Amino acid sequence: EAEVAQSPRYKITEKSQAVAFWCDPISGHATLYWYRQILGQGPELLVQFQDESVVDDSQLPKDRFSAERLKGVDSTLKIQPAELGDSAMYLCASSFPSVDEQFFGPGTRLTVL
């Protein structure tokens, strides 16, 4: 069964360092989402791609976060510099365009010390 792949699964870093997360969506899924899930809360959308284009990054803290999907397939989310408040689970999801169901990867758990 096709799955969304994410790496690393866990990342521990010190504040002010740079971190990057990678996501490989299900083959054929043109829409890719990055969500942030703070402990005890539901996921919140950070950025949404349609192919290689950003369609929604209204909740992405652009002073420190960046996301790219250069060839419209896999994607990278970067944080530079990391802050203590960035500790969270970062979830990637993918779907066919305008289709309800989103498929989620296992997530990357980030701890900033």
Next chain:
Amino acid sequence: GDSVTQMEGPVTLSEEAFLTINCTYTATGYPSLFWYVQYPGEGLQLLLKATKADDKGSNKGFEATYRKETTSFHLEKGSVQVSDSAVYFCALRSYGNKLVFGAGTILRVKS
């Protein structure tokens, strides 16, 4: 903006007990509604969904009915098992196809 409110947990039940997790929403129009489940250490899995009023979504013994009059989508299961222990998230499909989630409800089932 769109929002989802679900009952706070944790909910602790004995095996074979009846489960209800309440979920209400605020949105423009009639969005598709979802329940996702997150097992420890894993990502979210779609449990069930409903796309229009009065639809009932069901899967693995879980059910939820889309009630537009009460803007609710409560999750129910007649007899829970220890393996149902997880975090359950209610969500709606908002503009641009993004999902808006509730805060999640922890379910613990004791044998």
